[in-house]
Amino acid sequence: MSDIHKNVRRVIAAGEAVGVEVEPRHFPAGAKTAQDAADAIGCAVGQIVKSLIFAVDDEVVLAYVSGSNQLDESRLAAAAGGERCERVDADVVREATGFPIxxxxxxxxxxxxxVFIDPDLxxxxxxxxxxxxxxxxxxLDPRALVEASGGTVVELKRE
Structure with a gap:
């Protein structure tokens, strides 16, 4: 386990705490986009969970969106009970989650x-x-994603 990145070890431990077995797969070339990840894994792009962090009325929120969809920021704002939705920078992402973009x-x-979850997942x-x-x-099973993250399933995709 010493060759596994410390962040991945944290995710494995966090998964155990919420009853999800995390079996990581490592891709040295990375998976910077949903399409990159789908190609590397050999799955449909819609099966990729995009983790998107935004500020809704200055409150940091997290949206899990299907890799085949684009986020509708006004829908995320409404789901979070706010009016303004804006992107946050890498420092805010790391501070709020402990992980990099x-x-x-x-x-x-x-x-x-x-947490808000795209029903297409x-x-x-x-x-x-x-x-x-x-x-x-x-x-992971998408139902486990909902349960483990404590997320609310709500329509988020841009039409």
């Missing part, structure tokens, strides 16, 4: 965040989420 997993964050038997770095991912 591209590596934010569904659990094990530095602090509790409101539930149309798959298996989805793939980041495991702490942009080189590491793991598969």
């Amino acid at each position: 591209g590596g934010v997993p569904p659990f094990g964050h530095t602090r509790k965040l409101a 539930l149309g798959h038997d298996e989805v793939w989420a980041a495991a702490g770095t942009w080189n590491d991912v793991f598969p």
Whole structure:
């Protein structure tokens, strides 16, 4: 386990704490985009969980969106009970989650965040989420994603 990145070890431990077995797969070339990840894994791009961090009325929130969809920021703002939704920078992502952009997993964050989940992810038997770095991912049942993250399933995609 010593050759596994410390962030991935944190995700494995956090998964155990919420009853999810994390079996990470490492891709040295990385998976910076949903399409890159799908190509590397050999799955549909819709099975990739994009972890998107935004500020809604200055409150940091997390959205898990299917790799085949684009986030509708006004829908995220409404789901979070706010009006303004704006991107946050890499420092805010790391401070709020403890992980870098591209590596934010569904659990094990530095602090509790409101989580919103694209219902299109539930149309798959298996989805793939980041495991702490942009080189590491793991598969899980989308229902486990909802339960383990404490997320609210709500329509988020841009039409």
